[in-house]
Amino acid sequence: MLRLEKLTKTYKTGDQALKQVDLEVPQGQVLALIGPSGAGKSTLIRCINRLVEPTGGAAWLGGVNLTALGQRALRRERRRMGMIFQEYALVERLTVMENVLSGRLGYVGFWRSFLRRFPQSDVDEAYRLLDRVGLLHMADKRADELSGGQRQRVGICRALIQNPALLLVDEPTASLDPKTSRQIMRLIVELCRERDLAAIINIHDVALAQMFVMRVIGLELGRIVFDGAPDALTPDVLTQIYGEEDWEATIQTVEEEEEEAGTA
Amino acid sequence: MSSSELDTLIGTRWKKPPFIRRVWLRSALVLGGFLYLVLAIASVEVNWSRVYEGLERGAAFVAAFTTPDFTTRAADIREGMLESIVMTVAASVVGILISIPIGLGAARNLAPLPVYLVCRGIIAVSRALQEIIVAILLVAIFGFGPLAGFLTLSFATIGFLSKLLAEDIESMDRAQAEAVRATGARWTQWINYGVQPQFMPRLIGLSMYRLDINFRESAILGLVGAGGIGATLNTAFDRYEFDTAAAILILIIVIVMALEYLSGIVRSRVQ
Amino acid sequence: MATRTLPDGTRTWRRFTPSQSVVRWMGWLIGVAVFVWCWNRISESTTWFFVWDAPRIAGDIISRATPPKWPYVNELWWPIWDTLNIATLGTLGSLVMAVPVAFLAARNTTPSRFLVRPVALLIIVSTRSINSLIWALLLIAIIGPGVFAGIVAIAIRSVGFCAKLLYEAIEEIEQTQVEAIAATGASRWQVMLYGIVPQIMPALAGIAVFRWDINIRESTVLGLVGAGGIGLQLSASLNVLAWAQVAVILLIILAAVGLGEWVSAKVRGAII
Ligand SMILES: Nc1ncnc2c1ncn2[C@@H]1O[C@H](COP(=O)(O)OP(=O)(O)OP(=O)(O)O)[C@@H](O)[C@H]1O
Numbered sequence A: 001m002l003r004l005e006k007l008t009k010t011y012k013t014g015d016q017a018l019k020q021v022d023l024e025v026p027q028g029q030v031l032a033l034i035g036p037s038g039a040g041k042s043t044l045i046r047c048i049n050r051l052v053e054p055t056g057g058a059a060w061l062g063g064v065n066l067t068a069l070g071q072r073a074l075r076r077e078r079r080r081m082g083m084i085f086q087e088y089a090l091v092e093r094l095t096v097m098e099n100v101l102s103g104r105l106g107y108v109g110f111w112r113s114f115l116r117r118f119p120q121s122d123v124d125e126a127y128r129l130l131d132r133v134g135l136l137h138m139a140d141k142r143a144d145e146l147s148g149g150q151r152q153r154v155g156i157c158r159a160l161i162q163n164p165a166l167l168l169v170d171e172p173t174a175s176l177d178p179k180t181s182r183q184i185m186r187l188i189v190e191l192c193r194e195r196d197l198a199a200i201i202n203i204h205d206v207a208l209a210q211m212f213v214m215r216v217i218g219l220e221l222g223r224i225v226f227d228g229a230p231d232a233l234t235p236d237v238l239t240q241i242y243g244e245e246d247w248e249a250t251i252q253t254v255e256e257e258e259e260e261a262g263t264a
Numbered sequence B: 001m002s003s004s005e006l007d008t009l010i011g012t013r014w015k016k017p018p019f020i021r022r023v024w025l026r027s028a029l030v031l032g033g034f035l036y037l038v039l040a041i042a043s044v045e046v047n048w049s050r051v052y053e054g055l056e057r058g059a060a061f062v063a064a065f066t067t068p069d070f071t072t073r074a075a076d077i078r079e080g081m082l083e084s085i086v087m088t089v090a091a092s093v094v095g096i097l098i099s100i101p102i103g104l105g106a107a108r109n110l111a112p113l114p115v116y117l118v119c120r121g122i123i124a125v126s127r128a129l130q131e132i133i134v135a136i137l138l139v140a141i142f143g144f145g146p147l148a149g150f151l152t153l154s155f156a157t158i159g160f161l162s163k164l165l166a167e168d169i170e171s172m173d174r175a176q177a178e179a180v181r182a183t184g185a186r187w188t189q190w191i192n193y194g195v196q197p198q199f200m201p202r203l204i205g206l207s208m209y210r211l212d213i214n215f216r217e218s219a220i221l222g223l224v225g226a227g228g229i230g231a232t233l234n235t236a237f238d239r240y241e242f243d244t245a246a247a248i249l250i251l252i253i254v255i256v257m258a259l260e261y262l263s264g265i266v267r268s269r270v271q
Numbered sequence C: 001m002a003t004r005t006l007p008d009g010t011r012t013w014r015r016f017t018p019s020q021s022v023v024r025w026m027g028w029l030i031g032v033a034v035f036v037w038c039w040n041r042i043s044e045s046t047t048w049f050f051v052w053d054a055p056r057i058a059g060d061i062i063s064r065a066t067p068p069k070w071p072y073v074n075e076l077w078w079p080i081w082d083t084l085n086i087a088t089l090g091t092l093g094s095l096v097m098a099v100p101v102a103f104l105a106a107r108n109t110t111p112s113r114f115l116v117r118p119v120a121l122l123i124i125v126s127t128r129s130i131n132s133l134i135w136a137l138l139l140i141a142i143i144g145p146g147v148f149a150g151i152v153a154i155a156i157r158s159v160g161f162c163a164k165l166l167y168e169a170i171e172e173i174e175q176t177q178v179e180a181i182a183a184t185g186a187s188r189w190q191v192m193l194y195g196i197v198p199q200i201m202p203a204l205a206g207i208a209v210f211r212w213d214i215n216i217r218e219s220t221v222l223g224l225v226g227a228g229g230i231g232l233q234l235s236a237s238l239n240v241l242a243w244a245q246v247a248v249i250l251l252i253i254l255a256a257v258g259l260g261e262w263v264s265a266k267v268r269g270a271i272i
């Protein structure tokens, strides 16, 4: 469903953030993108919805080449790609409901959005999503009154109300405590399963990734150096991605945690 | 989960919660504001035919900016500009020098109460009175000429700078000043080593800013006979000599821009 | 800073090297020379005879101004209303113009950095550098004397001030919030409406009230050149040397300025 062909990004500063990345993501697959800081994970995600313009290669969503689109067509395709950000990126001075409904902006005209008169079906969907993530009672609170975990849930609702085919998730848990991190990851994965969405999740926490996803991509210096099931992440592989370190500990805790999660 | 809550909400219209939640207050404000606007606009008499005629003159004025006339009244412009600059420089220097003791005196943590009250009083009067009003009064007292303008600008500078300085000193890092006092320094030493290093950069930055304001203000003092370019400008407008007026305005804008640029450099240097 | 070795071998600490202190002394010297020259020019164009006479004249004015002629207040209600309107309508008008200018001037929203932005910045500088009294003079020459000229003068004069503060606020917004809205497929205007406007709203409100406060002051004197408001009465009273009336007007202006400051402080407190 999503296919990247030799996707390349060279920043104006000369940094080659992506070097001819090839990747294929089928419908409904949730994959984690891991790699050291500066590997190009954020760049990859942002090149797909062109918040960052790729300098070479192509990205196909369904039958559409995203990299070849004009502004108007790009906006139309962006509706099919929901994005979730590390620092939530909610508009802080708007209410929760407005933040969620802003996910529909691609579908409604300017004046409707100006007057906040979204179609009733959108409003109902927003209520349903907020209920699904347990924030219905917060609908009229301002976004800056929420806690980090609550904000990220609103961010998830905003991405989902777009009715996307693909979720682009950039470090959803990096600013959250371990427990909330897991809850958020679980929520994302569950929602993807419910709606048969594909998702690319950037994540630093290898253990967390292993717990929830079915496929892991390892990125290093703009190249894919690993592509496989979470179990295949051996210390050797991690060394290849991140460099020399004692990886046993990381992987062990993963197994323990998994047991823990299984019994809970 | 609260699915009963959800059921009641589904199908209901959503409205953004209003900024002011109390209904009566909101409607009173909206109504009052609306009423005021209607009354205010209704009470403004506009002679539209005069305005319409004026559009042509307005266009002529804008056009004059493409052909500014620096030469016809060159002597007047030069004299006026020079007088403005002279007044600005002299008033800024004197104003800054006087504002330092007054600023120190208006800082509650430095000055005894009577001094504090006197200094605050001076600042209050200076800030409350517009430059142009002060200029009118001073012209009445000292006669026409740049002396009145110079005194006006000095007085305004004192109000502006002393207040900011006093606030700076009051809020400045007490601990640091205290540390100096703890070493048993004398009062003058304390000012010199504990207070001055903290506010000097700010003082220089503010002074540059005030120099800029003083120049802009000096351009209008001539309207009431207190010297500077304002008189020339006024004559130019009176005679509909838009080319000359445009030339003067361009000069003012250029000098203000130069001063802003200069003060940017100075400020980045002292900090 | 520098250390210097004295002939007897001890080292002393000094804040400046010798060449630095020479430059400093030269600087001071030039500064003093410039000041003295300026002062001489002022003194040359001053009739000192009047100045020596000043205390007597001042005393004379004060004695004529006291007590203020209070009944005169009744002739001032309408000018006061005009003054308020000049400030308020002028501020509103300036905001209408300043908002687009600010968006054109901010680095992150301008359509073109090399074509549009310099023009917007020029508008900001030129409207800001010219005093509202000069704008009033100009507008009176163009559209005739009256309140309307005052309103337009205040509006134009405030554009640069408001636009400058506003575009600085726009440049400080959080870009990720804007990106998040853009990523939903929103149009350019929707991004502005949902991503940028909510972030600058508090700044805009603060700027509006702040400028309104300043404009109350400025509108009190616009009448001196014929642009409406209480300044007209001030100018008329001055022309006939009716100092007792002048005193009343000045007191009213002081009260208006104080009131304006108080209201703006209250409103700003409520916003923030
Ligand atoms: N706006 C930019 N301009 C220039 N270079 C950039 C820019 N953004 C990122 N880069 C460079 O591109 C490379 C990849 O950055 P990217 O943000 O994609 O890394 P990342 O894998 O997301 O890192 P992290 O885990 O720290 O978020 C880095 O070398 C970075 O310096």
Ligand SMILES: [Mg+2]
Pocket: A041, A042, A043
């Ligand atoms: Mg990143």
